[in-house]
Amino acid sequence: GQQVMQIPQYQHVQEGEDFTTYCNSSTTLSNIQWYKQRPGGHPVFLIQLVKSGEVKKQKRLTFQFGEAKKNSSLHITATQTTDVGTYFCAGENYNQGGKLIFGQGTELSVKP
Amino acid sequence: GAGVSQTPSNKVTEKGKYVELRCDPISGHTALYWYRQSLGQGPEFLIYFQGTGAADDSGLPNDRFFAVRPEGSVSTLKIQRTERGDSAVYLCASSRGGTGELFFGEGSRLTVL
Numbered sequence: 293g294q295q296v297m298q299i300p301q302y303q304h305v306q307e308g309e310d311f312t313t314y315c316n317s318s319t320t321l322s323n324i325q326w327y328k329q330r331p332g333g334h335p336v337f338l339i340q341l342v343k344s345g346e347v348k349k350q351k352r353l354t355f356q357f358g359e360a361k362k363n364s365s366l367h368i369t370a371t372q373t374t375d376v377g378t379y380f381c382a383g384e385n386y387n388q389g390g391k392l393i394f395g396q397g398t399e400l401s402v403k404p
Numbered sequence: 405g406a407g408v409s410q411t412p413s414n415k416v417t418e419k420g421k422y423v424e425l426r427c428d429p430i431s432g433h434t435a436l437y438w439y440r441q442s443l444g445q446g447p448e449f450l451i452y453f454q455g456t457g458a459a460d461d462s463g464l465p466n467d468r469f470f471a472v473r474p475e476g477s478v479s480t481l482k483i484q485r486t487e488r489g490d491s492a493v494y495l496c497a498s499s500r501g502g503t504g505e506l507f508f509g510e511g512s513r514l515t516v517l
Binding site: 296298323325327333334335336337340380382384388389390391392393394395396397 | 435437439444445446447448449452454459460462463495497503504505506507508509510511
């Protein structure tokens, strides 16, 4: 079945450093979404990428969708303590519309 | 309502008991999802409803798990003969049309003793 893998599992950075998490799918995706979950909270939607090679930016966050639509990345520039949490990618297959499969997440901690 | 509402927020039960978890989605959202999340893991897909029908129930682990959405709004996840391995946070989410942003509830934390 479809698998979505994320690396790294954990990332500890100093405030101001950059952070990147990578997501790989075993199958070609129709779209990929990114979510953020704060400690003790629930996943909150960040963005959806649909087109091959798509790049979207939200302030200090840059999201990319690979040309083959099987991988994606999230890059945060100059991390802040408010960026702390776990970042999940979630992919949807072409023939399984509506079913989002989540990766295991990357937990980001930021030292002030 | 303003957001996805889940009840109870916490449920402690004994092994072998029956449990029901309720989800009230955002008004007007046709798609409803159930996920479960264990500590340190990503949400694990269980079932997805489009309207009243289960569009995809391939994530239900076994026949002890069942979910309904009889009127296309509120959904109930039912777990029979609970086992300790069922302990997790059960997350419900809804979306407008079955693709796009998922709005998650706060979850129901189930502990099976």
